Structure formats: C-alpha cells, structure tokens
Amino acid sequence: MDISIVIPLLNESESLRELDDWISRALAQTDYRYEVIYIDDGSSDDSWEIITQLAQQQANRKGFCFAKNYGKSQALHAGFKEAKGTYVVTMDADLQDSPEEIPALIERLKDEQLDLISGWKKKRYDSILFKNIPSKLFNWAARRASGIRLHDFNCGLKAYKKEVIKTIEVYGEMHRYIPVLAAHEGFTKIGEQVVQHQARKFGSSKFGTDRFVNGFLDLITLWFLQRFGKRPMHFFGLLGTLMFIIGLGLTLYLGVDKLFISPQGRLITQRPEFFIALTLMLLGTQFFIAGFLGELLIKQRSQLKRYTINQKTDD
Numbered sequence: 001m002d003i004s005i006v007i008p009l010l011n012e013s014e015s016l017r018e019l020d021d022w023i024s025r026a027l028a029q030t031d032y033r034y035e036v037i038y039i040d041d042g043s044s045d046d047s048w049e050i051i052t053q054l055a056q057q058q059a060n061r062k063g064f065c066f067a068k069n070y071g072k073s074q075a076l077h078a079g080f081k082e083a084k085g086t087y088v089v090t091m092d093a094d095l096q097d098s099p100e101e102i103p104a105l106i107e108r109l110k111d112e113q114l115d116l117i118s119g120w121k122k123k124r125y126d127s128i129l130f131k132n133i134p135s136k137l138f139n140w141a142a143r144r145a146s147g148i149r150l151h152d153f154n155c156g157l158k159a160y161k162k163e164v165i166k167t168i169e170v171y172g173e174m175h176r177y178i179p180v181l182a183a184h185e186g187f188t189k190i191g192e193q194v195v196q197h198q199a200r201k202f203g204s205s206k207f208g209t210d211r212f213v214n215g216f217l218d219l220i221t222l223w224f225l226q227r228f229g230k231r232p233m234h235f236f237g238l239l240g241t242l243m244f245i246i247g248l249g250l251t252l253y254l255g256v257d258k259l260f261i262s263p264q265g266r267l268i269t270q271r272p273e274f275f276i277a278l279t280l281m282l283l284g285t286q287f288f289i290a291g292f293l294g295e296l297l298i299k300q301r302s303q304l305k306r307y308t309i310n311q312k313t314d315d
Contacts, residue, residue, distance in 0.1 A: 003033075003087050003088070004032045004087070005023065005091065005099075007077075008092075009038060009047060010041045013045040014095060014201075016047060018092060019095055020036070026102060027101070032103070035061070037063075037079045039064050040065040041075045043065075051063035052078055064078055064082065066078075072173070073170045073174050076178075080170070085162065086159060086161075087160065088159070088161075088163065089160075090156060091156075094202070095200070097247065098157075101119065105157075116158060116178075116189075117185065118192050119158060120195060120231045121152055122194045128281075137217040138216070139151060141219060145222070146219075148190060152192075168185055181222075231295075236287045239280070241288060242284070243280045247276075247278070250274075251278075251281070254273055
C-alpha cells in the first residue's frame with residue numbers, strides 16, 4: 001500500500017459520497033495504490049451507513065465507528081493505528097480540503113526526504129472575526145512556543161511518512177500540534193505547502209470558539225514538556241527548593257526577632273509572616289516531591305522501553 005488517507009468525521013453525511021468520488025478522481029491518474037480510512041467519531045446522522053456502503057462497494061475503503069464522540073485526536077489515533085500505507089495523508093471530510101493536493105504532497109515528501117508536510121490555507125473562506133483572526137494569533141503563539149516555522153498548524157491536510165505516525169501518540173486535543181509531537185520524537189524534517197481552501201458546502205463547523213482556549217492550554221502543556229519533560233526535577237525541584245529556602249529564611253527571621261530583638265512583642269503565630277513562611281515551606285516540599293516522583297516515572301518508562309527493545313531483539 002502506497003498511501004493511506006485517514007479521514008476523521010462527525011456528522012458529515014451530506015458530503016461523504018461527493019468526497020469519496022473526488023478522492024477517486026484525484027488519484028485515478030496516478031499509479032499509487034491507496035486506501036481510505038473513515039473514522040466516524042460518534043455521528044448522530046447517516047454517516048456510518050454511508051461509510052458502510054462505500055466499504056462494501058470498494059475494497060480499498062475502510063470504516064471505524066466510535067460509540068460516542070471522543071474527539072478528533074482519538075479519531076486520528078485510531079486511523080494511524082490501522083494505516084498500512086508507506087505514506088499517510090490526513091484530511092477533513094467537509095469538502096474544504098482538496099484531494100487533488102495529495103499527489104503533490106507525496107511527491108514533495110519523496111523528493112525532499114521530508115518526515116511530514118503540512119498544508120497552509122493561505123487564502124481562507126472562513127469568518128474573519130471568529131476564525132481568521134483567532135487562527136492567526138493561535139499560529140503565531142504556536143510558532144513562538146515550538147520553534148517550528150509553520151503558518152497553519154491546524155490545517156487538516158497533512159502528509160506523513162509511516163514511521164512518523166507509528167511513533168507519535170495523539171491524545172487529548174493534540175491533533176493541532178502533530179508537527180510539534182513529531183519534532184519531539186526526532187522527526188524534524190518538516191515542510192509546508194500552500195493548499196487550496198474550499199468554502200464549506202454543507203452544514204456548519206463542528207468546532208466552537210472554545211477550541212482556541214483549549215489550543216492555547218495544550219500549547220502551554222507542549223512547551224512545558226519540551227523544556228522539562230525529560231527532567232521534571234529541573235522545574236519542580238528548583239521551584240520547590242527556592243520556595244522552601246525563602247520560607248525557612250522567614251522562619252529563622254521570626255525566631256531571631258522573637259528571641260533577641262522583641263521578646264515582648266506579638267506571638268509568632270499572630271504575625272502574617274509566619275503563615276507566609278509556613279505556606280512557602282509546605283508548597284516547596286510538595287513541588288520538590290512532585291519533581292522527584294516525575295524523575296522516577298521517567299526512569300521507569302525508559303527502563304521498560306529498553307526492556308521491550310531488548311526483548312524484540314532477542315526474538
């Protein structure tokens with residue numbers, strides 16, 4: 001299998017047949033052997049019935065149906081697990097991504113020896129106020145935090161080498177940051193290509209404005225993992241140690257002040273500095289323990305990974 005096309009969807013029954021025909025026409029003039037994998041993320045319309053019919057009519061169509069809506073990341077993860085192609089392409093099912101872009105994306109992957117290539121919807125047919133402007137701010141923040149110079153992290157049209165999607169794990173709402181996840185695993189040859197963006201033909205977008213809030217929170221998570229994911233003690237341990245030292249310093253100051261400077265003054269427990277010192281020492285201890293536990297978990301995972309690799313080698 002040369003290409004696996006993974007399409008996550010939710011309530012896209014109106015566009016599925018047209019999309020499937022469009023894919024067939026786009027790849028009919030090529031020599032690629034391909035499969036199309038539809039992931040129904042808990043649709044409440046006739047999407048699954050249509051996918052079933054398409055799979056019955058064509059051997060290179062597959063479908064998987066979730067019992068409920070788990071999200072795009074989980075749908076992509078399921079599709080990546082089932083993909084058999086040397087190259088994997090992801091696209092949305094709303095007809096806003098053009099299958100005619102697929103051959104050019106694959107050719108660039110091969111010619112330039114890229115790990116993945118991301119589409120860039122340079123000209124968008126979306127609301128300027130509710131999508132274009134927030135998208136530009138989101139992509140600017142993602143570039144600054146990740147160091148990856150992409151204009152459109154959230155474009156659904158992307159192409160990957162099989163090794164990339166079999167290595168990374170897409171979870172939560174991290175589908176927006178697959179290039180960042182890939183770079184963390186050593187797949188740093190990332191390209192970008194301008195693609196056509198089509199106006200939505202049926203229905204409405206399944207994503208609300210909350211996706212930008214979630215996107216920024218996920219970006220903070222990725223930034224933290226990138227900086228301290230392998231050495232959590234460098235963050236939690238340092239912060240905890242500083243807080244504990246400041247709290248201990250305040251405690252010593254209160255003790256010296258009470259014993260030698262103003263023994264007839266207020267009780268230590270009546271001074272606000274006492275509660276500040278106590279809070280800092282408790283929080284500092286907890287941060288330090290959190291960093292220590294993080295180091296133990298990472299060490300345990302690395303040992304398990306080495307054991308798995310050695311076991312496969314021995315077999």
